[in-house]
Amino acid sequence: xxxxxxxxxxxxxxxxxxxxxxxxxxxxxxxxxxxxxxxxxxxxxxxxxxxxxxxxxxxxxxxxxxxxxxxxxxxxxxxxxxxxxxxxxxxxxxxxxxxxxxxxxxxxxxxxxxxxxxxxxxxxxxxxxxxxxxxxxxxxxxxxxxxxxxxxxxxxxxxxxxxxxxxx
Amino acid sequence: xxxxxxxxxxxxxxxxxxxxxxxxxxxxxxxxxxxxxxxxxxxxxxxxxxxxxxxxxxxxxxxxxxxxxxxxxxxxxxxxxxxxxxxxxxxxxxxxxxxxxxxxxxxxxxxxxxxxxxxxxxxxxxxxxxxxxxxxxxxxxxxxxxxxxxxxxxxxxxxxxxxxxxxxxxxxxxxxxxxxxxxxxxxxxxxxxxxxxxxxxxxxxxxxxxxxxxxxxxxxxxxxxxxxxxxxxxxxxxxxxxxxxxxxxxxxxxxxxxxxxxxxxxxxxxxxxxxxxxxxxxxxxxxxxxxxxxxxxxxxxxxxxxxxxxxxxxxxxxxxxxxxxxxxxxxxxxxxxxxxxxxxxxxxxxxxxxxxxxxxxxxxxxxxxxxxxxxxxxxxxxxxxxxxxxxxxxxxxxxxxxxxxxxxxxxxxxxxxxxxxxxxxxxxxxxxxxxxxxxxxxxxxxxxxxxxxxxxxxxxxxxxxxxxxxxxxxxxxxxxxxxxxxxxxxxxxxxxxxxxxxxxxxxxxxxxxxxxxxxxxxxxxxxxxxxxxxxxxxxxxxxxxxxxxxxxxxxxxxxxxxxx
Ligand code: SF4
Numbered sequence: 001x002x003x004x005x006x007x008x009x010x011x012x013x014x015x016x017x018x019x020x021x022x023x024x025x026x027x028x029x030x031x032x033x034x035x036x037x038x039x040x041x042x043x044x045x046x047x048x049x050x051x052x053x054x055x056x057x058x059x060x061x062x063x064x065x066x067x068x069x070x071x072x073x074x075x076x077x078x079x080x081x082x083x084x085x086x087x088x089x090x091x092x093x094x095x096x097x098x099x100x101x102x103x104x105x106x107x108x109x110x111x112x113x114x115x116x117x118x119x120x121x122x123x124x125x126x127x128x129x130x131x132x133x134x135x136x137x138x139x140x141x142x143x144x145x146x147x148x149x150x151x152x153x154x155x156x157x158x159x160x161x162x163x164x165x166x167x168x
Numbered sequence: 169x170x171x172x173x174x175x176x177x178x179x180x181x182x183x184x185x186x187x188x189x190x191x192x193x194x195x196x197x198x199x200x201x202x203x204x205x206x207x208x209x210x211x212x213x214x215x216x217x218x219x220x221x222x223x224x225x226x227x228x229x230x231x232x233x234x235x236x237x238x239x240x241x242x243x244x245x246x247x248x249x250x251x252x253x254x255x256x257x258x259x260x261x262x263x264x265x266x267x268x269x270x271x272x273x274x275x276x277x278x279x280x281x282x283x284x285x286x287x288x289x290x291x292x293x294x295x296x297x298x299x300x301x302x303x304x305x306x307x308x309x310x311x312x313x314x315x316x317x318x319x320x321x322x323x324x325x326x327x328x329x330x331x332x333x334x335x336x337x338x339x340x341x342x343x344x345x346x347x348x349x350x351x352x353x354x355x356x357x358x359x360x361x362x363x364x365x366x367x368x369x370x371x372x373x374x375x376x377x378x379x380x381x382x383x384x385x386x387x388x389x390x391x392x393x394x395x396x397x398x399x400x401x402x403x404x405x406x407x408x409x410x411x412x413x414x415x416x417x418x419x420x421x422x423x424x425x426x427x428x429x430x431x432x433x434x435x436x437x438x439x440x441x442x443x444x445x446x447x448x449x450x451x452x453x454x455x456x457x458x459x460x461x462x463x464x465x466x467x468x469x470x471x472x473x474x475x476x477x478x479x480x481x482x483x484x485x486x487x488x489x490x491x492x493x494x495x496x497x498x499x500x501x502x503x504x505x506x507x508x509x510x511x512x513x514x515x516x517x518x519x520x521x522x523x524x525x526x527x528x529x530x531x532x533x534x535x536x537x538x539x540x541x542x543x544x545x546x547x548x549x550x551x552x553x554x555x556x557x558x559x560x561x562x563x564x565x566x567x568x569x570x571x572x573x574x575x576x577x578x579x580x581x582x583x584x585x586x587x588x589x590x591x592x593x594x595x596x597x598x599x600x601x602x603x604x605x606x607x608x609x610x611x612x613x614x615x616x617x618x619x620x621x622x623x624x625x626x627x628x629x630x631x632x633x634x635x636x637x638x639x640x641x642x643x644x645x646x647x648x649x650x651x652x653x654x655x656x657x658x659x660x661x662x663x664x665x666x667x668x669x670x671x672x673x674x675x676x677x678x679x680x681x682x683x684x685x686x687x688x689x690x691x692x693x694x695x696x697x698x699x700x701x702x703x704x705x706x707x708x709x710x711x712x713x714x715x716x717x718x719x720x721x722x723x724x725x726x727x728x729x730x731x732x
């Protein structure tokens with residue numbers, strides 16, 4: 001059979017590109033919103049900033065159906081095992097955005113209650129500064145994840161060698 | 169209430185400025201009981217003061233404080249006693265609200281309350297060791313939690329209390345006759361609007377028993393306050409009830425200003441009232457929007473949430489931030505109103521009116537909405553007070569308690585507005601009270617627009633307010649003044665003081681112990697959401713699971729304020 005019989009009904013590409021193209025346009029976020037930053041996420045999802053323009057409006061509340069973990073808010077020590085469990089329950093591939101000063105570094109809660117950054121327990125792909133970050137920054141972070149995943153191979157183990165404080 | 173207590177306890181000492189009645193340790197339980205009988209029906213707060221390293225020597229290290237409000241709501245009274253040992257008697261048999269408050273004192277200060285039904289940690293995690301608010305606990309000493317707490321022991325106690333199971337001599341629980349199923353709602357669940365864990369025993373679709381676990385957003389507000397100057401605390405207050413940040417700013421600044429004996433210029437007062445009412449509206453908008461989503465009414469979310477965006481624009485222009493405004497300062501505020509603010513506000517108010525009326529149009533006569541909310545999770549007026557509810561949740565139960573009219577502060581005496589009350593205290597009432605309060609707040613704003621007096625926005629006192637930039641850069645006095653205020657903070661004379669305002673969710677008060685320096689010795693927040701959440705169990709037991717979800721939305725728990 002000659003190939004050109006199919007005309008331009010077929011395009012060839014690399015498998016990685018095809019998979020990543022699909023992933024990029026339909027990230028399903030799990031919003032782990034705990035505090036003030038979660039209110040700004042509500043704005044990101046509402047009409048004006050409209051996260052669905054980037055294909056990420058299908059907010060999941062089951063970690064098993066999500067591939068983007070968006071940690072919006074302060075993570076206390078009491079909260080840490082829960083966040084860890086949610087991360088573990090998410091199937092690969094998965095990406096993590098740390099939204100706001102608290103999630104990134106503990107913010108100005110440098111005290112006995114607050115984990116000094118979620119990267120002490122789970123790997124983070126993009127950090128968003130701000131207290132809280134504006135919705136535009138969250139969208140920007142989302143686009144950075146999209147850019148990032150384009151360069152990755154779907155068969156690669158992304159954060160396999162990460163060891164956090166709760167992994168012991 | 170005060171007279172009766174003074175007559176009964178002749179040796180007690182009343183400090184008028186602080187509104188504190190000091191009693192002997194052995195009298196305090198009786199005093200609380202008498203206060204209750206004399207009409208002190210609303211227990212606002214219980215807290216502990218740790219006097220270790222305090223500037224002036226005190227009788228004992230710990231003092232116990234009760235804050236009780238009279239049923240006319242006009243007055244409150246603080247009862248205080250020193251504790252010779254780290255223990256006291258529980259008053260949870262008198263006030264249901266005391267249950268959680270005492271647990272908090274135990275958790276933070278290690279004070280043991282005898283005869284308490286369930287004395288265990290509440291804000292800190294179960295693996296935590298030590299008592300963080302004691303002065304000898306280092307602020308940065310964090311402790312890792314590796315596992316969530318098992319709530320089954322607490323649930324068994326609750327089932328026992330309800331007579332559903334029995335306990336034998338060895339402490340084993342019998343099996344329940346009903347075929348119970350145990351489920352967790354939260355800590356990470358869309359219906360919890362934050363992180364709260366409700367552990368329910370279900371009989372079919374009905375919640376038979378519930379225990380709640382909070383503290384997931386405990387961020388050490390009170391400990392942080394002790395380590396910052398008064399003005400540095402303002403950003404922390406933003407993040408208590410983060411849906412209406414400026415209201416918290418005002419509540420805190422007002423308390424400190426009263427301690428300093430300052431009177432704000434009329435313009436500052438008017439601006440405060442204006443932004444507080446706008447904050448109240450946008451907080452109610454989030455609450456209602458999210459609540460209706462829980463009910464499946466997603467469309468309402470867009471109509472109610474979008475006006476909030478316009479309000480954010482206003483706040484951005486005014487304060488530089490959308491959400492966490494940090495707008496107030498001790499003695500005034502950071503910026504004056506900008507040119508053209510009135511037009512912006514008019515547009516916002518129009519949008520809010522439209523959003524509210526469209527949203528109401530969709531639910532007001534909607535059978536599904538009525539069926540899901542009317543007579544669901546009701547709480548009676550007297551119960552609500554005993555449980556420590558305040559604000560819209562209490563008003564929904566028919567109690568006419570609003571500090572803006574009960575004990576008017578700022579301009580509220582001269583403004584026209586109605587106190588909105590419900591009749592049944594069910595979810596429907598809680599929702600409708602909020603809807604109508606939005607209208608009332610709009611009414612207040614309309615009266616203020618065009619009537620904001622000219623003048624200063626800060627008090628004219630160099631020991632409180634930062635000098636102008638020209639002064640700082642142009643004169644050595646200005647530079648020194650600025651340096652000292654930033655470095656040492658506003659110095660508040662030694663005293664103990666409680667003050668409060670009607671915040672969006674109810675009575676928001678600050679109890680501050682000042683030691684004459686620029687940092688408080690102790691700050692305690694009386695947070696309305698804390699009381700509301702402690703009432704949750706009683707409200708939902710016996711209702712359906714889906715109703716329990718709605719109820720959580722209807723009492724508008726803001727985790728930042730509840731867990732602090
Ligand atoms: S970063 Fe700021 S806004 Fe975000 S959760 Fe922390 S305190 Fe709140």
